[in-house]
Structure formats: C-alpha cells, structure tokens
Amino acid sequence: MKIEQNYSLLSHNTFGLPVKTRWFMEYDTEEELQKILRDEYFQECLSLHIGSGSNLLFLNDYDGIILHSNIKGITITNENEREVSLRIGAAEQWDDVVAFAVQQGYGGIENLSYIPGEAGAAAVQNIGAYGMEIAEVVRSVETYNQITFEKRIFTCDECEYSYRNSYFKNEHNDPHIVTYLNLLLSKEPEYRLDYGNLRQELAGETEINLKKIREAVIRIRQQKLPEPRELGNAGSFFTNPMVENEHYERLKVTYPDIPSYPLPDGRRKIPAGWLIEQCGFKGKTHGAVGVYEKQALVLVNLGGATGDEIALVAESIRTGVAELFGIELIPEVKYIV
Numbered sequence: 478m479k480i481e482q483n484y485s486l487l488s489h490n491t492f493g494l495p496v497k498t499r500w501f502m503e504y505d506t507e508e509e510l511q512k513i514l515r516d517e518y519f520q521e522c523l524s525l526h527i528g529s530g531s532n533l534l535f536l537n538d539y540d541g542i543i544l545h546s547n548i549k550g551i552t553i554t555n556e557n558e559r560e561v562s563l564r565i566g567a568a569e570q571w572d573d574v575v576a577f578a579v580q581q582g583y584g585g586i587e588n589l590s591y592i593p594g595e596a597g598a599a600a601v602q603n604i605g606a607y608g609m610e611i612a613e614v615v616r617s618v619e620t621y622n623q624i625t626f627e628k629r630i631f632t633c634d635e636c637e638y639s640y641r642n643s644y645f646k647n648e649h650n651d652p653h654i655v656t657y658l659n660l661l662l663s664k665e666p667e668y669r670l671d672y673g674n675l676r677q678e679l680a681g682e683t684e685i686n687l688k689k690i691r692e693a694v695i696r697i698r699q700q701k702l703p704e705p706r707e708l709g710n711a712g713s714f715f716t717n718p719m720v721e722n723e724h725y726e727r728l729k730v731t732y733p734d735i736p737s738y739p740l741p742d743g744r745r746k747i748p749a750g751w752l753i754e755q756c757g758f759k760g761k762t763h764g765a766v767g768v769y770e771k772q773a774l775v776l777v778n779l780g781g782a783t784g785d786e787i788a789l790v791a792e793s794i795r796t797g798v799a800e801l802f803g804i805e806l807i808p809e810v811k812y813i814v
C-alpha cells in the first residue's frame with residue numbers, strides 16, 4: 478500500500494492541473510482496500526476514489542483522501558469455442574485491455590480503442606464510442622460497499638447502464654468501489670462499422686479484422702482529439718443532450734442541417750459539439766483555456782489554466798447553447814470541489 482501526504486495530483490488528472498491532495502492512498506489488493514475502508518480516520522475524512530483522472534475537473538486542492546486502486550491483471554476465467562470471459566483488475570489501463578482482446582481475437586470492445594482511463598472507471602462511466610458501449614459486454618462488476626464494507630457483485634442488469642451512466646454514478650445509491658470487472662467477449666465477432674466515418678476509414682482495406690478496426694479507430698481519435706500528454710483535456714466535456722422530437726423538429730426549421738440520432742424512446746440525441754460550434758465557441762480561447770479547434774466538445778488547458786477558469790468557460794458555453802437552442806448541456810466531466 479502507498480500512503481502519501483500533501484501529494485501532487487498533476488499526473489492523476491488529464492487536464493494537467495497542479496492541484497494537491499491532503500492524503501493519497503493506493504491499495505494493491507481487496508484486503509488492503511477493506512482495511513482502509515474500516516479505518517476510523519478514513520471514515521471521518523472527505524474521500525474520493527479516482528481512476529486515472531481522465532474525467533475530473535479539480536477546482537481546488539483536495540482537502541481529504543484520494544483513493545486509487547493498483548489492482549491489476551487480465552485473467553481468462555472461462556471460455557468455449559464462441560466466447561471468452563475475462564476478469565480485469567480495475568487499475569488496468571482500459572486501452573491495454575482492448576489491445577489484449579484484439580490481439581487474442583476477442584471481439585466486442587475494439588471500437589472502444591484508445592479511450593484514456595482505467596478499466597474500473599470505464600465500467601462506472603459506461604464508456605462508449607463509434608457505436609459501442611462497454612455495457613454491451615459487461616457480465617458483472619465486483620465492488621466493495623464504502624459504508625457496509627461488504628463485497629457485492631453486480632450483474633450487468635444491476636449496473637443499470639444507460640448512456641454514459643450507471644448505478645455507480647447515482648449519488649442516491651450507496652457508494653461502491655469497483656475492484657474487478659468481468660467481460661464476456663466473442664470469438665466470432667460481428668463488426669460494428671456504421672458509426673460516423675469508421676467504414677470510410679476502412680475503405681482501402683481488402684480484409685477487415687479486429688486489428689484493422691482498432692487501428693482505424695485510433696487514427697480517427699488521433700485526428701480529432703488532443704493527446705492529454707500534449708494538451709491537457711478530459712475528452713468530451715459535456716454529454717450529448719437528448720431532446721423531445723418536437724423540440725428537434727422546431728430546431729430543424731431554422732437549422733435544416735442539424736445532426737441527430739433517433740433514440741428508441743422517440744427522442745433525439747444531438748451532438749453537443751455541433752451546438753457549441755454553432756454558438757461560435759469552436760477554436761476560441763479565453764486566457765489559458767481553449768475550445769479545441771478540431772472538436773468543440775473538448776476543452777483544453779493551453780498551459781497554466783486553473784480548474785475555476787475551465788469551469789467558467791464551460792459555464793459560458795452552457796449559457797450560450799441554452800440561449801440559442803433552449804438546450805441544457807450537462808457536463809460529463811465531474812467537478813471536484
């Protein structure tokens with residue numbers, strides 16, 4: 478177990494904010510986690526469990542305990558000719574999991590290539606990209622209840638997955654810490670190529686396989702999204718809003734080219750990046766904060782920005798989009814005060 482005081486979180490948040498935490502605790506096993514959870518001092522302190530900080534915005538130094546898992550490992554727990562079950566430690570880098578699966582010929586997560594973050598957080602956030610969501614392959618999620626300290630294995634249904642959401646994100650539920658996730662992948666994968674320009678990106682290929690899909694997704698992401706190591710960012714800052722069909726039809730009169738995806742419940746999902754671009758924010762900078770020039774949904778730290786400055790720019794975008802379109806943007810990024 479690692480315990481540090483006044484610890485810099487610079488390498489634990491992809492916005493690259495030089496914030497500190499009063500305590501940083503990293504556990505290597507479920508037993509160590511249980512020990513921390515049962516500790517009286519821990520129970521009295523403010524605490525936050527993080528992954529690799531690719532979805533966090535720290536507004537201040539953190540006056541409490543930041544917890545981090547170091548539980549790693551990718552194990553095959555079951556397999557037959559058609560399917561394979563993998564048990565994955567929450568601290569594995571998500572993209573290492575995808576790389577492993579693709580290399581072994583296991584399908585179901587290849588479109589989720591190159592997403593920053595750790596496997597545990599991926600299961601909490603229900604990461605999605607290019608027409609795939611992790612929820613489709615989650616078999617179960619192993620957790621510890623932060624209040625009762627009990628281990629509970631959530632089935633996929635119990636995780637209550639929806640777009641970028643899960644049971645674990647709902648503040649009304651007991652907080653649970655994810656230690657392992659169990660995925661069910663296919664040895665006879667059906668490729669999912671119909672999102673955006675994925676098929677187009679693969680057009681020159683004579684044979685399509687998992688590796689080619691992974692490489693194409695990585696190329697598309699690298700063209701559109703900034704590398705956090707080079708330009709601090711947390712990917713999509715907002716979720717894509719879902720609006721009633723009448724609202725969409727009204728907007729279509731003024732904006733005939735408005736992009737949208739129909740939802741099973743009759744509503745429409747509208748790309749937040751388009752709304753933000755229409756408001757004129759794309760490529761603009763405010764001090765050390767920028768709206769990324771290739772994808773308006775991404776806010777970037779141009780160097781030396783504070784969490785408050787990023788939050789202010791996000792607020793002016795929310796106001797602009799609300800005024801022009803009557804749509805409320807909800808941050809996907811979690812603000813930490």
Ligand code: EPU
Nearest residue numbers: 606607673712713715716717736748750751754772773774
């Ligand atoms: N668009 C614009 N201007 C922009 C950006 C987007 O007009 O500056 C419009 C275009 O019409 C484009 C459409 O928005 O066709 C969709 O853009 P894109 O394919 O880049 O996807 P997105 O909806 O902006 C979502 C996810 C991404 C994921 C991509 C690909 C959310 C909040 N974001 O973005 O996830 O990579 O789809 O599947 O759902 C992330 O969560 O950090 C993330 C990057």
